[in-house]
Amino acid sequence: MRPTLALYRTFLARYLGPYRWHVLLLALAVLTSTIGAVWGPRILRDFIDGVVAQDSQRILLQAVALYVFVNVVRNLADALMEYLGESVAWAATNRLREDLLQHCIGLDMTFFNRHPPGVMLERIDGDSNQLAHFFSVFGIRLVSASLILLGILGVVAAEDWRVFGGMLCFLALSIWVMLAMRHFGVPYNERLREATAQLFGFVEERLASLEDIKSLGGVPYTISQMLNLIREQISRGQRAFSLGNLMWPLNLAIMGTGTGLLVGGGGWLVLRGEMSIGTVYLLMAYLNLLFWPLENLSHQMEELQKAGGSLVRIQELLDIRSALTDGRLSKAGQTPPRVQFANVSFRYASNEGPVLENVSFDIEPGRTLGILGRTGSGKTTVTRLLNRLYDPDAGTISLNGTDLRSLRLQTLRSLVGVVTQEVQFFRGTLRQNLTMFDPQIPDKRILAAIDRLNLTGWLAGLPAGLETGLSSSSLALSAGEAQRLALVRLFLRGPSIVILDEAAARLDPATELEVESALQELLDGCTGIVIAHRLKSVEKADDILILENGCVCEYGDRLALMADPDSELNELLRLGLE
Numbered sequence: 001m002r003p004t005l006a007l008y009r010t011f012l013a014r015y016l017g018p019y020r021w022h023v024l025l026l027a028l029a030v031l032t033s034t035i036g037a038v039w040g041p042r043i044l045r046d047f048i049d050g051v052v053a054q055d056s057q058r059i060l061l062q063a064v065a066l067y068v069f070v071n072v073v074r075n076l077a078d079a080l081m082e083y084l085g086e087s088v089a090w091a092a093t094n095r096l097r098e099d100l101l102q103h104c105i106g107l108d109m110t111f112f113n114r115h116p117p118g119v120m121l122e123r124i125d126g127d128s129n130q131l132a133h134f135f136s137v138f139g140i141r142l143v144s145a146s147l148i149l150l151g152i153l154g155v156v157a158a159e160d161w162r163v164f165g166g167m168l169c170f171l172a173l174s175i176w177v178m179l180a181m182r183h184f185g186v187p188y189n190e191r192l193r194e195a196t197a198q199l200f201g202f203v204e205e206r207l208a209s210l211e212d213i214k215s216l217g218g219v220p221y222t223i224s225q226m227l228n229l230i231r232e233q234i235s236r237g238q239r240a241f242s243l244g245n246l247m248w249p250l251n252l253a254i255m256g257t258g259t260g261l262l263v264g265g266g267g268w269l270v271l272r273g274e275m276s277i278g279t280v281y282l283l284m285a286y287l288n289l290l291f292w293p294l295e296n297l298s299h300q301m302e303e304l305q306k307a308g309g310s311l312v313r314i315q316e317l318l319d320i321r322s323a324l325t326d327g328r329l330s331k332a333g334q335t336p337p338r339v340q341f342a343n344v345s346f347r348y349a350s351n352e353g354p355v356l357e358n359v360s361f362d363i364e365p366g367r368t369l370g371i372l373g374r375t376g377s378g379k380t381t382v383t384r385l386l387n388r389l390y391d392p393d394a395g396t397i398s399l400n401g402t403d404l405r406s407l408r409l410q411t412l413r414s415l416v417g418v419v420t421q422e423v424q425f426f427r428g429t430l431r432q433n434l435t436m437f438d439p440q441i442p443d444k445r446i447l448a449a450i451d452r453l454n455l456t457g458w459l460a461g462l463p464a465g466l467e468t469g470l471s472s473s474s475l476a477l478s479a480g481e482a483q484r485l486a487l488v489r490l491f492l493r494g495p496s497i498v499i500l501d502e503a504a505a506r507l508d509p510a511t512e513l514e515v516e517s518a519l520q521e522l523l524d525g526c527t528g529i530v531i532a533h534r535l536k537s538v539e540k541a542d543d544i545l546i547l548e549n550g551c552v553c554e555y556g557d558r559l560a561l562m563a564d565p566d567s568e569l570n571e572l573l574r575l576g577l578e
């Protein structure tokens with residue numbers, strides 16, 4: 001897909017629209033700066049000619065004062081331009097980042113399965129960054145460069161048509177060289193970026209497996225590999241830099257030739273009395289001035305191409321629609337709710353085999369369903385469907401008889417609390433991690449929840465109590481502590497459906513015993529699903545569902561199943577006892 005004009009326009013309107021007054025001010029600053037740039041040399045010309053003609057001191061001083069004034073104003077305008085340009089660029093790209101993040105978070109899990117974090121980062125931050133120029137400096141630089149170019153040509157045309165003709169030729173030559181050279185460095189730069197990406201990938205991979213490398217004695221090999229990659233990067237970098245910057249000496253050569261011609265031709269005209277020395281100065285100053293916008297224009301054209309690529313990628317991302325449509329209902333009826341699966345079938349991707357087939361069960365309000373089954377039988381998938389991370393391909397899942405799809409996602413997710421063996425903490429204080437950044441929750445409630453999980457002693461040992469910073473490195477939590485903190489979090493949220501997905505699987509028996517009563521308490525008054533591969537963990541469940549390869553193998557009241565000697569549950573119990 002190529003970026004269309006409409007695409008540029010949409011993005012500019014959406015992200016620059018709110019800052020239109022800033023942009024207007026920016027345009028004024030550019031205009032002021034341009035007028036200053038073109039006017040300054042003219043004042044000096046008058047001054048030089050005035051000196052030659054021996055004008056009165058008053059007139060000369062006036063010219064000097066005017067020159068200083070024009071320059072001060074011009075520099076102020078430049079400063080304002082830089083400031084506004086940067087702030088508009090940041091504001092606009094931050095809005096874009098926000099939109100992209102919001103959009104991505106709203107997408108269903110299939111999207112995240114397909115897009116690894118690195119790619120997402122590149123889209124959300126990398127491409128937004130690329131647009132920073134486009135949103136502010138690009139337009140401004142383009143306008144100001146063009147204005148200066150036109151201003152100079154206008155003044156020169158008014159001064160002397162011969163010089164005007166010469167300048168046009170000079171311009172045409174410069175532009176031709178510029179266009180011819182523009183893409184010269186591009187492949188070298190690409191090769192350099194490739195080498196850099198390889199180096200980074202290598203470092204990332206090795207850092208992740210540092211322990212293994214050390215214990216297996218792979219350090220010397222790793223270092224030599226890395227040196228090879230760095231060597232390659234340096235040699236490509238040198239080539240990219242020297243060839244990519246061929247423009248510079250060429251431009252200097254063109255400039256030098258232009259200045260020589262101007263001095264020669266101008267001197268000749270001065271001797272013939274057809275031009276003043278001041279005017280020769282003016283033309284030389286303009287020639288210098290021309291150089292800058294030309295450079296800038298070519299650079300901005302490159303920026304525009306890159307921005308176009310980013311715009312297309314961003315639009316493609318924004319065009320991805322979530323497979324989940326949000327429902328409208330914000331109430332799910334009585335709590336705790338009744339949870340029903342009716343003939344639910346599901347596969348993760350259309351080209352993969354079914355993960356759940358015709359699964360049905362019905363959990364009465366407040367009861368707990370224990371799900372048993374081998375690894376890969378689809379237990380976790382059941383909980384993902386209940387949390388509506390995916391929609392089933394067939395069948396319905398309902399709360400109190402209401403299809404999940406007609407509930408608002410936010411409502412549903414506030415009802416469901418999940419504990420797995422993976423506990424995710426965020427960089428922040430312990431309090432923020434427990435309250436999920438909700439400052440409304442009072443300390444009393446937090447401390448009470450901590451006490452229920454026997455963590456009061458542990459908390460007392462922390463350097464700053466609830467305000468202790470939590471991150472993967474600063475505070476190494478044991479699996480048991482992490483698990484119990486996850487439960488504190490859930491207690492504070494007070495869900496009415498609780499899902500424990502092998503929550504205690506990583507705990508040692510002593511810790512498991514400690515956590516167990518808390519788990520039981522959490523389930524009290526809630527509709528629950530307890531997933532375990534240890535039978536002991538489902539001892540207290542009211543009903544039992546045994547999954548096998550995504551199909552219901554057995555389902556019923558736990559006590560009734562236990563009483564039936566031929567039941568699968570009893571078979572499992574016997575196996576477990578052996």
Ligand SMILES: Nc1ncnc2c1ncn2[C@@H]1O[C@H](COP(=O)(O)OP(=O)(O)O)[C@@H](O)[C@H]1O
Pocket residue numbers: 113348349355373374375376377378379380381382
């Ligand atoms: N995100 C996913 N994408 C594709 N397949 C998946 C995904 N998650 C799980 N599966 C597959 O679905 C099946 C059931 O997985 P899961 O519900 O996690 O089983 P369990 O929790 O019983 O171990 C497995 O074959 C697994 O490989």
Ligand SMILES: [Mg+2]
Pocket residue numbers: 379380381501
């Ligand atoms: Mg699982």
